[in-house]
Amino acid sequence: MLLEKTFVDTITYRPGSVILYPGVSDMLYRLQSGLVRVHTMDDDGNGLTLRYVKPGEFFGEEALAGFDRTYFAEAVTDSTVDVINPALLSPEDNLEVSTHLVRILGRAYESIYRLVGKRLKSRIASELLELGQTALATPTADGAIMIYATHDELAAAVGSVRETVTKVVGELAREGVISAGYGKITLKNPEALKVIAQQ
C-alpha cells in the first residue's frame, strides 16, 4: 500500500484526454479507476498501443530511472489518476513498483511473441479477450460481454491497419464468435475466442 505522503495530487480525466506526453517527468502515476491507453506512433502517424493500464496499475515509470518518456498516456474512459512522488516511496512501495515493472515487462515480451509467432486473427481474439476485462466492457442482457472499441483502436493494439482488422472482425462475426456493430463488438463465445487466440 502506498503511503498518503507520497500522493501529490488526484486528477480525473475525461475520455480522450491526454494525461502524459513524451518528454521529461519526475512523477509516477497510478490509475484509481477507469482505463488508460499507453501508445506511441509509427513514422506514418499510425497509433500503436503499447499497453492498457487498469485500475491499481502504475504508469509513467520512467520517472523512477530519470529517463525521458517516449509515449503518450490517454484516458480511454473517465479515469481518475493518483500523481505520486517516487522519491517518497517506502521500501514496500518500491517492491510493489518493481513487481508492476516485472509484470508489464512480461506482457511486453508476450506482445513480441504474439507479433512474431501468431496470426492476426489470433492476436485480435487475444486483444478482444483482454479488452473484455477492462472498463471498455459491459455485460449484455443475455450474459455476453460488449466492448466499446473501433476497428482503428483494435488495429493500433494488434499492430495492424483498420482495413485488415475489419476483414478479420467480419470473419470472426461470420463464424458466430462475436457480433460487430458500429464502434462496439460483442463477445458471444469467449471460449471459442480463447481457442483462436492460442492458434
Add this chain to the structure above:
Amino acid sequence: MLLEKTFVDTITYRPGSVILYPGVSDMLYRLQSGLVRVHTMDDDGNGLTLRYVKPGEFFGEEALAGFDRTYFAEAVTDSTVDVINPALLSPEDNLEVSTHLVRILGRAYESIYRLVGKRLKSRIASELLELGQTALATPTADGAIMIYATHDELAAAVGSVRETVTKVVGELAREGVISAGYGKITLKNPEALKVIAQQ
C-alpha cells in the same frame, strides 16, 4: 553498487550453456562479463530472442515479483554471472534494479515498435548495430567491426526466419554496407547501417 552480502555465488558459463530454464526461481542474476541471450520459442520451435544481456545488466528479474520465468537465458560467449538474493537488496540496490527494469521495458517497447513499423531490412540493420556493441563483436585490422552471428541467430533476434534473413543480408552485402562470411558479418559502413535502421 550491490553489497557483498547480497551475492550468493559467482558462476562462469561456456558458450551455448543454458543458465536459466523456464520455471520458478527466487534468485536474481547479474552479468559480470560476456553476453547472455534471453529467448523463448514459438509454437513451431523457432527461437525468438527477447533481449541480449550485457555486462552490468540483470536478468531473472521475475524473482523480484515471485512470478514464473517463461524464458531461457543462455551464455552466448564465456559469461560470468553473479547470483543475487533479492531479499537482501538495499534500497539503493532496489533503485538500481528498478532503473534496469525501466530500461529493458523501454527496449521491449522499441522492439514492438520496430516489429510493427519497420521493414525487415531496417530491423536487421538495427540488430547488427546493437550486436556490434556486445562481446560478439571484434574490431578488424582495417577498423571495421566483425560480429560472430549466424543467420539463424539474426532471424531469432528480428522475428523472422533464416531464409528471409539470408536474402536481406545478401542485399546489404551487395550494397557494400556489410560483408558476410560463414557465421560472421563485418560492418563496413556503420553510418549507412544507421540510416537504413531508421528507414
